[in-house]
Amino acid sequence: MTRIQKLLSIGFLIITVLISLSPELDYRGYLSFIIFIFALGMFIFSSIPAGLVAWLALCAGVLLGLPEEIIFESFSIDIVWLMIGAFIIAEVLVKSGLVDRLTRWIEKNCYTKGRVTFFTFLLIQILSVAVPSTSGRASAMLPVYNILSSRFHQHKKFFGIGIPVLILMGANTTLLGAGSHIIGIGILNAQTGESISYAEFLIYALPFGLTIGLITLFVLKMMYFKEFNYDFEIPAEQDKKPFTLREKYALFLTGLTILLWLTEPVHGFDIAFVTILMSLIMMLPSLKLISWKEGLASVSWSLIFFVAGAAALGKLLVDYGVTDYFQHVLMGLFSGMNFASGLPVLILIILVSVLSHLLITSHTTRAVVLIPVFIILAQSFNLNTEAVVFIALLGINFCVMLPVSSKALLIFYESDNCPFGTRELMKIGLLLMPVYVILMVLTYYLYWQHIGLSLI
Numbered sequence: 001m002t003r004i005q006k007l008l009s010i011g012f013l014i015i016t017v018l019i020s021l022s023p024e025l026d027y028r029g030y031l032s033f034i035i036f037i038f039a040l041g042m043f044i045f046s047s048i049p050a051g052l053v054a055w056l057a058l059c060a061g062v063l064l065g066l067p068e069e070i071i072f073e074s075f076s077i078d079i080v081w082l083m084i085g086a087f088i089i090a091e092v093l094v095k096s097g098l099v100d101r102l103t104r105w106i107e108k109n110c111y112t113k114g115r116v117t118f119f120t121f122l123l124i125q126i127l128s129v130a131v132p133s134t135s136g137r138a139s140a141m142l143p144v145y146n147i148l149s150s151r152f153h154q155h156k157k158f159f160g161i162g163i164p165v166l167i168l169m170g171a172n173t174t175l176l177g178a179g180s181h182i183i184g185i186g187i188l189n190a191q192t193g194e195s196i197s198y199a200e201f202l203i204y205a206l207p208f209g210l211t212i213g214l215i216t217l218f219v220l221k222m223m224y225f226k227e228f229n230y231d232f233e234i235p236a237e238q239d240k241k242p243f244t245l246r247e248k249y250a251l252f253l254t255g256l257t258i259l260l261w262l263t264e265p266v267h268g269f270d271i272a273f274v275t276i277l278m279s280l281i282m283m284l285p286s287l288k289l290i291s292w293k294e295g296l297a298s299v300s301w302s303l304i305f306f307v308a309g310a311a312a313l314g315k316l317l318v319d320y321g322v323t324d325y326f327q328h329v330l331m332g333l334f335s336g337m338n339f340a341s342g343l344p345v346l347i348l349i350i351l352v353s354v355l356s357h358l359l360i361t362s363h364t365t366r367a368v369v370l371i372p373v374f375i376i377l378a379q380s381f382n383l384n385t386e387a388v389v390f391i392a393l394l395g396i397n398f399c400v401m402l403p404v405s406s407k408a409l410l411i412f413y414e415s416d417n418c419p420f421g422t423r424e425l426m427k428i429g430l431l432l433m434p435v436y437v438i439l440m441v442l443t444y445y446l447y448w449q450h451i452g453l454s455l456i
Contacts, residue, residue: 024321024325025320025321025322025325026320026321028066028320029320029321029325031061031064031065031066031320032316032320032322033317035057035058035060035313035316036057036313036317039054039057039313040368040369042057043360043368049302049306050306050310050362050364050365051302051303051305051306051309053309054305054308054309054310054312054313055071055309057309058071058309058313059071061316066316070312070315070316071312073312074308074309074311074312075308077186077190077307077308077311077312078186078189078270078271078272079182079183079185079186079189079272079307079311080186080307080308080311081275081276082182082271082275082276083299083303083304083307084276084279084299084304085276085277085278085279086176086275086279087136087298087299087300088279088282088283088290088295088296088299089254089275089278089279089282090136090298091290091294091295092250092253092254092279092282092290092295093254094140095289095290095294096246096247096249096251096289097246097247098247098250098251099140101243101247102123102126103143103144103147116148116152117217117221117225120144120159120162120163120166121166121213121214121217123141124141124163124167124213125170125173125210125213127140127141127167127170128170128171128174128176128177128209129173129174133300133303133407134168134177134178134179134363134406134407134408135406135407135411136300137167137170138163138164138407138408138409138412139411141164142411142412144163145159145160145163145412145417149417149419156419157419157420157424158220158221158225159419160417160419160420161220161224161412161425161428162217162220163412164411165220165409165428166213166216166217167408168397168398168399168400168408168409169209169212169213169216169397170209170213171397172205172208172209172213172394172397173205173206173209173213174198174201174202174205174206175196175197175201175202176198177205177209177397178363178393178396179303179307179363180364180393180396180397181201181367181393183307183310183311183364183367183368183371184367184371184389184393184396185201185389185393186307186311187314187367187368187375187389188371188375188385190311190314190315191314191317191318191323191372191375192375192379194385194386196386196389196390197264197265197271198262198264198271199261199263199264199265201390202262203451204390204451204453205394207443208394208439208440208443211443212435212439215435215439216432219435246287246288246289249289250282250289253278253281253282253289257274257275260274260278261274279295282295283295303364307364310364310368314368314372317372323372323375323376323379326380342449342454342455342456345377345381345383345388345455346391346441346444346455347441349374349388349391349395350391350395350441351395351437352370352392352395353366353370353374353391353392353393353394353395354395354398354433354437356369356370357396357398357399357401357402357405357406358401358402358405363397363399363405363406363407366396367393367396370392370396371389374388374389374392375388375389383456384453384454384455386452386453387453387454387455388455390448390453391444391448391455394440395440398432398433398436400425400428400429401425401426401429401430401433402422402425402426402429403422403425409425
């Protein structure tokens with residue numbers, strides 16, 4: 001056992017004893033908190049898969065007295081079904097050939113400096129609309145990187161660093177931009193009954209996401225794309241191939257799905273139901289887009305189980321009074337603080353969420369660890385819970401300083417064609433982090449607080 005593991009074990013025992021002495025929690029409340037803290041520690045410091053940890057913790061809770069329903073009801077959360085459907089739809093885009101067509105189109109049309117950078121940025125933004133994880137978009141963009149780094153070999157470092165970093169910044173634009181968004185909204189819904197729809201998230205996040213993406217693109221161009229001395233012939237128009245029937249079906253159905261996401265307030269069907277329905281339609285044999293087996297195989301079941309387990313752990317804290325208990329504790333500790341202006345708590349949320357990637361390497365785990373804490377903070381001081389969670393989720397998205405802080409970075413970092421090291425990432429992270437924080441503060445005061453996301 002390492003020194004860190006020993007210290008964590010001691011800390012866990014101390015917390016266990018202190019909580020057990022509290023008269024405000026009954027046995028199930030005490031047990032819920034203990035398994036939650038245990039799971040968090042294992043998420044952060046253990047090599048055991050996070051989904052396995054969550055479900056082992058839930059099963060241990062059942063054995064020690066929690067109701068069995070916590071296991072079976074965990075998959076009734078709509079966020080779980082949203083992710084399942086989104087993974088299938090993303091696979092349809094790949095299997096139909098649309099992603100390959102986009103890749104070929106970029107290869108043919110990227111023959112000037114402006115076109116290279118703009119089309120790369122545009123493709124990343126398009127993928128962020130429908131592909132439900134940063135790692136999924138990184139996997140889709142890896143062939144694009146190989147093409148561009150071969151075509152523009154002097155700027156290999158720009159594409160190697162720029163594509164994954166822009167993917168992370170592009171995660172800020174939509175609800176499906178990062179798995180942590182879906183997890184965070186799921187926890188918000190489980191603990192408070194509130195939620196943020198796809199359209200609402202898009203309205204809230206798009207200006208910030210596009211702005212920070214363009215700023216990042218500008219910084220990367222200044223650092224790694226100064227000279228452009230290539231000479232290519234403009235491709236002939238006859239090289240273009242017409243869309244296949246599969247591509248037309250995939251494009252139409254994906255566009256219809258996005259339209260239904262955006263018009264949820266009009267038709268009244270939940271985004272999760274819409275996503276599952278459209279993914280099932282796409283798997284119809286007559287369309288020849290993707291088979292039932294291929295669709296199910298495309299789902300990241302480890303992430304699905306992690307989301308379901310983490311949401312169930314968070315729900316236990318609400319059901320058995322743990323969140324109420326800690327609200328009283330926080331009120332006592334910070335009773336002398338004045339949050340009337342909103343600025344102190346805004347800075348606190350942004351700094352904690354932005355810096356969290358240095359300690360908690362998993363994007364999704366950061367959401368599981370931090371969002372319940374921020375919800376308790378919001379409820380304790382009568383803050384806008386929806387605003388607190390949204391701002392925290394965008395802060396969590398900043399994770400460009402270390403390769404292990406994001407699977408999108410790791411996919412490029414561990415590839416055979418990787419042109420960058422930890423030092424380059426640290427340099428970019430140190431440049432972008434203050435810009436990211438300042439832009440979040442400015443966006444709050446200039447935009448978010450005027451559209452319903454005021455903290456106070």
